[in-house]
Amino acid sequence: MKKKIAILGSTGSIGRTLLKIIQKDKKNFEIKLLTANKNYKLLLSQAKNFKVKNIIITDFNCYLKLKKLNKNKNINIYKNFNNLDKILNKKIDYTMSSIVGLDGLLPTIKIIKFTKSIAVANKEAIICGWNLIKNELIKNKTTFLPVDSEHYSIWEILNLKYFTEVEKIYITASGGPFLKTKYNEIKKVKIHQALKHPNWKMGKKISIDSATMMNKVFEVIETKNIFNIPYKRISILVHPISYVHAMIKFKNGIIKILAHETSMRIPIFNTLYHKMNQKINSQIIDIKKLNNLELETINKKKFPMIEILNLLPLNSSLFETILVVSNDFFVNLFLNKKIKFYQIPILLLKFLKIKEFQKYKSIKPKKIQDIIELSNYVRLKLKSLSI
Structure with missing residues (x-):
C-alpha cells in the first residue's frame, strides 16, 4: 500500500x-x-x-x-x-x-x-x-x-527511552564563515561574506543566522522544547567540519555521538522512512574527519548573540516570539544595507532588554492568535525605531 x-x-x-x-x-x-x-x-x-x-x-x-x-x-x-x-x-x-x-x-x-x-x-x-x-x-x-540535523540526531540517540538519564546534551555549530576571522575584522564584514557558509547551502536568512550564531540560540530553544531538557543541561560546541551533529552524556557515564555526512538528505530520508528498514546511498565513514573533530567552546566575544540564552525564561513563553520577530527585522536591515553585520547582535540585545517586553517571559501562549497579535505589535515597535 x-x-x-x-x-x-x-x-x-x-x-x-x-x-x-x-x-x-x-x-x-x-x-x-x-x-x-x-x-x-x-x-x-x-x-x-x-x-x-x-x-x-x-x-x-x-x-x-x-x-x-x-x-x-x-x-x-x-x-x-x-x-x-x-x-x-x-x-x-x-x-x-x-x-x-x-x-x-x-x-x-x-x-x-x-x-x-x-x-x-x-x-x-x-x-x-x-x-x-x-x-x-x-x-x-x-x-x-x-x-534539523541536530535535533534528529538527539532524537535518534535517545530513541524516546532515555530522557531522565540525560546529564548533558551537546549540539554542534560549524562557526559559520567567520570562525577564523579576527574579532576586530568583524566590523568590516560584507553581505556576500556573511552569506558564504563553509559547509551548508542555505537561504539568505538562515545563512546570516548561522554567521551570527543566532541559529544555535534557536536550536538550543528547540532542544529544550522538544526534549523537555532545561537550558543548563544543553551546551553548544564549535565543530568546523559539521560531521558530528549531536553528543549526549548520560548519567551512567556513557557518551553517545551521532555523525553523518554534511547533508540534510540523511535526516529527511530517515523521517520519511521512520520505522522502515530502508537503505540510502551515502558516503563511507570518513576516518580523517573522525580523527580531527576539533570540538571547542564558543568565543562569546566574537559571537555575542550567545548572550541571548541568559535572557530567556526557563519555561516556554511569548518572549520567544519577540526574539524571533526582532531577529528577522535586524537581519533584513543588514541584508538591505541599512546596518552593519556587527550591529545585528548589539541592536537585538538592546531591543530584547526593553522593559515592557519582560512581562512576556511569564506569559505562555494559549492560542495562535496570542503569537500573531504580539508579532504584529513587535513589528510596529521595530519600525518606529530610529536606526
Missing part, C-alpha cells in the same frame, strides 16, 4: 530534497498535497510530475496567476489552509512541515489532526508555539519527528 503524504513548503530546499528522495521510490508514495507561498510555477511543475491533485498557494497574486496558468482540470488549487478536511478526508501517513518563518505555525498546527506523523523543519513554529503543537500532537495521537 502506498504511503500517503503531504509537503508544506514543497518549493523550498527541504521540500525539494524530500521530493528528490521520493522520485527514486515513486511507486511507494502518493502525495496528497503540496503547498508554496509564491513559487507557483515550480509548485505546478511538482504537482504534474508527481500527479498531485491538491495544491495550496498562499500569496493571493500568485494564486490568481496559478489559476490562470493551470490547464489541468485534475488539479485543485486552494489559496489557504481552510479546506484541509476536504483535501485530506482520511488521515494520511506523513507530513513534512517546512514552511519558512512564523507563517508555518498555523499550517503546522492545522494539519496535525490529519496526519499520523509530522516532520517539522520550521524552527519558528517549535520556538514560539511548541506548547500549542504539543497539545495537538497528544490530542490527535500524532507522532512528532524533528528534521
Whole structure:
C-alpha cells in the first residue's frame, strides 16, 4: 500500500530534497498535497510530475496567476489552509512541515489532526508555539519527528527511552564563515561574506543566522522544547567540519555521538522512512574527519548573540516570539544595507532588554492568535525605531 503524504513548503530546499528522495521510490508514495507561498510555477511543475491533485498557494497574486496558468482540470488549487478536511478526508501517513518563518505555525498546527506523523523543519513554529503543537500532537495521537540535523540526531540517540538519564546534551555549530576571522575584522564584514557558509547551502536568512550564531540560540530553544531538557543541561560546541551533529552524556557515564555526512538528505530520508528498514546511498565513514573533530567552546566575544540564552525564561513563553520577530527585522536591515553585520547582535540585545517586553517571559501562549497579535505589535515597535 502506498504511503500517503503531504509537503508544506514543497518549493523550498527541504521540500525539494524530500521530493528528490521520493522520485527514486515513486511507486511507494502518493502525495496528497503540496503547498508554496509564491513559487507557483515550480509548485505546478511538482504537482504534474508527481500527479498531485491538491495544491495550496498562499500569496493571493500568485494564486490568481496559478489559476490562470493551470490547464489541468485534475488539479485543485486552494489559496489557504481552510479546506484541509476536504483535501485530506482520511488521515494520511506523513507530513513534512517546512514552511519558512512564523507563517508555518498555523499550517503546522492545522494539519496535525490529519496526519499520523509530522516532520517539522520550521524552527519558528517549535520556538514560539511548541506548547500549542504539543497539545495537538497528544490530542490527535500524532507522532512528532524533528528534521534539523541536530535535533534528529538527539532524537535518534535517545530513541524516546532515555530522557531522565540525560546529564548533558551537546549540539554542534560549524562557526559559520567567520570562525577564523579576527574579532576586530568583524566590523568590516560584507553581505556576500556573511552569506558564504563553509559547509551548508542555505537561504539568505538562515545563512546570516548561522554567521551570527543566532541559529544555535534557536536550536538550543528547540532542544529544550522538544526534549523537555532545561537550558543548563544543553551546551553548544564549535565543530568546523559539521560531521558530528549531536553528543549526549548520560548519567551512567556513557557518551553517545551521532555523525553523518554534511547533508540534510540523511535526516529527511530517515523521517520519511521512520520505522522502515530502508537503505540510502551515502558516503563511507570518513576516518580523517573522525580523527580531527576539533570540538571547542564558543568565543562569546566574537559571537555575542550567545548572550541571548541568559535572557530567556526557563519555561516556554511569548518572549520567544519577540526574539524571533526582532531577529528577522535586524537581519533584513543588514541584508538591505541599512546596518552593519556587527550591529545585528548589539541592536537585538538592546531591543530584547526593553522593559515592557519582560512581562512576556511569564506569559505562555494559549492560542495562535496570542503569537500573531504580539508579532504584529513587535513589528510596529521595530519600525518606529530610529536606526
